[in-house]
Amino acid sequence: MLIRFSKMHGLGNDFVIIERLSQTVRLQSQHIQRIADRHLGIGCDQVILIEPPIYPDADFFYKNFNANGLEIGQCGNGARCAARFVYEQGLIPKTQLVADCISGRVHFNIEDEGQVTVNMGPARLRPSEIPFKAESQALRYELNVDGAKIEMAAVSMGNPHAVLQVADVHAAPVLELGAKISHHSRFPEQANVGFMEVKSREHIRLRVYERAAGETLACGTGACAAVVAGQLWGLLNHQVRVEFIHGSLLIEWKGGNSPIYMTGPSHLSFFGKIFLNF
Numbered sequence: 001m002l003i004r005f006s007k008m009h010g011l012g013n014d015f016v017i018i019e020r021l022s023q024t025v026r027l028q029s030q031h032i033q034r035i036a037d038r039h040l041g042i043g044c045d046q047v048i049l050i051e052p053p054i055y056p057d058a059d060f061f062y063k064n065f066n067a068n069g070l071e072i073g074q075c076g077n078g079a080r081c082a083a084r085f086v087y088e089q090g091l092i093p094k095t096q097l098v099a100d101c102i103s104g105r106v107h108f109n110i111e112d113e114g115q116v117t118v119n120m121g122p123a124r125l126r127p128s129e130i131p132f133k134a135e136s137q138a139l140r141y142e143l144n145v146d147g148a149k150i151e152m153a154a155v156s157m158g159n160p161h162a163v164l165q166v167a168d169v170h171a172a173p174v175l176e177l178g179a180k181i182s183h184h185s186r187f188p189e190q191a192n193v194g195f196m197e198v199k200s201r202e203h204i205r206l207r208v209y210e211r212a213a214g215e216t217l218a219c220g221t222g223a224c225a226a227v228v229a230g231q232l233w234g235l236l237n238h239q240v241r242v243e244f245i246h247g248s249l250l251i252e253w254k255g256g257n258s259p260i261y262m263t264g265p266s267h268l269s270f271f272g273k274i275f276l277n278f
Contacts, residue, residue, distance in 0.1 A: 001025075001276045005035075006085055007042060007269040010077030012217030012246040014269070016042050017085050019050040021060070029069030031276050036067035042274060045216050048078050050086060054100060059092045061100050066212040073103035074158025076220015076249075076262055080116040083108035084266040103158030117263040120221070123228045123253070124156035131160065133186040139232050145180050152181070153229035157260070159211075160191040161225035165233075169197035169205040178209025192219060196226045201237045204230060206244060218244040224260045227251040 003025055006017040016035050018025055027035075027049070034041045049063040062082050064075045083099070086092040087110050095110040107119040127134040132154040134141060143150040143162070153163040162181050166172045172195040181193045190211040197205040206226050208219035223242040230236035231253060239252045249264040 003274050003276065004271070005042065005274060006089075006271050007044070008081040008085060008266060009269060010080050010218060010220065010264060010266050011244050011249070013077040013219060014044045015075075015078050015081050016044045016047045017050065017081060018047065019085070019089075019091065021050060021052060021086075021091050025049070032065045032069040033067065034276060035274065036065075036069075042272070045210070045213050046072070046075055046078050048075070048082050050082055050091075058098045058100050058105070059094065060086055060097075064101065066210075068212045070212060071102065072159055074101060074106075074120075074221055076118065076120060076157070076222075076224060077218055077264070077266075078220075079106055079108070079118055080220065080262075080264060080266040083116050083118070084110065084114070085268075088268070101158075111263070114265045114267060115263055116266050117261060118220075120157060120224055120260040120262055122257045122259055123224070125154075125228075127154065130154050130156040131188050132191075133188065143181065143184060143186065145177065145184065150177075150181065153225075153232065154191075155225040155228050157221035157224045159221055160187055160189055161194060161222060162187070162191045163194045163196055163226050163229035165230075165235075166195050166197055169195055169207050172197075172207060174207045174209050174215050178215065182209055182211050192222055192225075194219070194222045194226045194229075196230065198230060198235050199243075201235065202239060203241045203243065204236070206242050217246055218249070220249060220262055220264065223249045223251050224253070224262060227253055228260070231255060
């Protein structure tokens with residue numbers, strides 16, 4: 001099976017984009033794993049499939065898969081790359097796009113210089129919607145990790161997030177503690193874990209441990225979740241610059257059920273073809 005693909009990234013969070021609008025592709029979990037493998041395949045944090053729309057008022061449907069081959073609900077950096085891909089390749093030559101994924105509907109606006117603004121919808125804070133095991137909704141939860149009490153927020157942006165505030169993001173134990181929180185029994189579907197350093201009311205630094213991927217260079221939904229947590233804790237304003245290793249995202253949220261807007265870059269690395277034979 002010979003497949004055309006594009007390799008793209010948002011602030012270093014990298015993706016293999018495969019469109020099923022002009023080619024016939026049938027992928028199973030083992031194919032996704034091979035594509036994502038950085039030694040045996042192309043290598044990426046996630047694989048994104050772009051498909052024809054299910055509903056007539058949408059432009060396309062997309063699916064997000066982690067490197068382990070399992071489908072996930074949403075990926076902010078991947079969503080921006082998907083939108084820019086269909087626009088720049090002339091598949092859907094519109095600067096305002098509407099797409100669906102398993103987490104719901106997403107609206108995009110293609111900006112200049114590789115920037116894309118995404119309406120990520122509202123944050124979900126009820127424990128049952130995240131999902132997170134808790135007796136009631138709270139601004140902060142205590143999580144027992146190896147006998148230590150960790151204070152965190154729990155937020156869903158179409159995928160579950162834990163957010164911790166740290167004094168120095170560079171010194172944070174992202175790999176060790178992130179893995180333990182991600183696999184904690186109170187997160188039945190695992191979680192992405194954000195380590196947030198607040199620099200000012202309009203600027204944070206963030207590192208994220210992503211479920212089934214480990215630490216990634218950037219995480220769009222993680223940026224949204226961190227800003228939500230920071231606002232709920234009274235630490236941040238409505239518009240915040242979220243700084244990662246290779247650049248920043250601009251996140252805007254006015255609280256409550258209002259949508260979260262994320263603006264950031266998307267870049268094409270290369271085109272290619274891969275032959276999969278199982």
